[in-house]
Amino acid sequence: MGLDLEYIDGQTPIDEEEKEGLLIETISTKAELDEFEQLNIEEALQWVFGKKFKPKQLFTENFICNLHKRMYGNIWAWAGAFRRTDKNIGVDKYQIPMELKVLCDDVLYWIENNTYPPEEISIRFKHRLVSIHCFPNGNGRHSRLMADIIIEKLYDLPPFSWGAANLTEASDTRTIYIKAVKLADQHEYQPLLDFARS
Numbered sequence: 001m002g003l004d005l006e007y008i009d010g011q012t013p014i015d016e017e018e019k020e021g022l023l024i025e026t027i028s029t030k031a032e033l034d035e036f037e038q039l040n041i042e043e044a045l046q047w048v049f050g051k052k053f054k055p056k057q058l059f060t061e062n063f064i065c066n067l068h069k070r071m072y073g074n075i076w077a078w079a080g081a082f083r084r085t086d087k088n089i090g091v092d093k094y095q096i097p098m099e100l101k102v103l104c105d106d107v108l109y110w111i112e113n114n115t116y117p118p119e120e121i122s123i124r125f126k127h128r129l130v131s132i133h134c135f136p137n138g139n140g141r142h143s144r145l146m147a148d149i150i151i152e153k154l155y156d157l158p159p160f161s162w163g164a165a166n167l168t169e170a171s172d173t174r175t176i177y178i179k180a181v182k183l184a185d186q187h188e189y190q191p192l193l194d195f196a197r198s
């Protein structure tokens with residue numbers, strides 16, 4: 001038996017080597033995987049929302065990896081560890097630590113100088129983070145949770161609604177989301193900002 005996964009538009013395929021990191025042997029379909037990951041993510045949410053954070057704590061390699069580990073550590077051996085394969089999205093695997101450091105420095109500057117409104121800081125950070133694509137998988141959900149943490153914990157504003165749908169499944173909402181992500185690739189952030197509050 002193995003893990004037989006089907007991917008929808010904008011999802012990062014998991015390599016054979018990465019599939020060996022599956023910690024729960026009974027998972028064999030994408031639906032089962034999604035369900036187990038969702039349970040794990042709910043544990044991470046419990047952990048996050050009982051805590052307070054300062055910008056200097058959040059925007060570190062340590063916190064970003066730790067959050068990924070809390071979201072997926074029950075399911076994947078590589079949770080919280082940077083990607084060791086190249087993907088169709090994301091920077092070269094060797095560039096990840098440096099690119100992440102640059103991003104963390106940038107967002108700290110934006111926050112300190114109010115360069116953009118809170119929503120835009122959260123969404124710009126989310127998009128740059130998912131564009132680096134630090135991890136073998138789970139980058140989308142991780143980046144959306146980071147945006148929620150920024151807006152709620154640093155600015156005391158309501159979390160994003162992200163189209164009020166499960167974005168992990170194929171849907172019209174997912175199509176709108178991926179379109180908005182691609183526009184953000186071209187530095188047009190408004191559609192992703194609108195989507196996040198829809």
Ligand SMILES: Nc1ncnc2c1ncn2[C@@H]1O[C@H](COP(=O)(O)OP(=O)(O)OP(=O)(O)O)[C@@H](O)[C@H]1O
Pocket residue numbers: 010011012013089130131135136137138139140141142167168178181182185
């Ligand atoms: N052209 C693109 N440019 C930047 N980011 C992209 C692009 N296409 C997809 N992405 C991002 O990659 C994410 C998918 O990556 P990955 O499969 O690692 O995350 P996930 O959490 O498993 O999936 P999902 O976001 O679908 O729930 C999407 O959420 C999207 O934000």
Ligand SMILES: [Mg+2]
Pocket residue numbers: 011012137138139
């Ligand atoms: Mg995925």
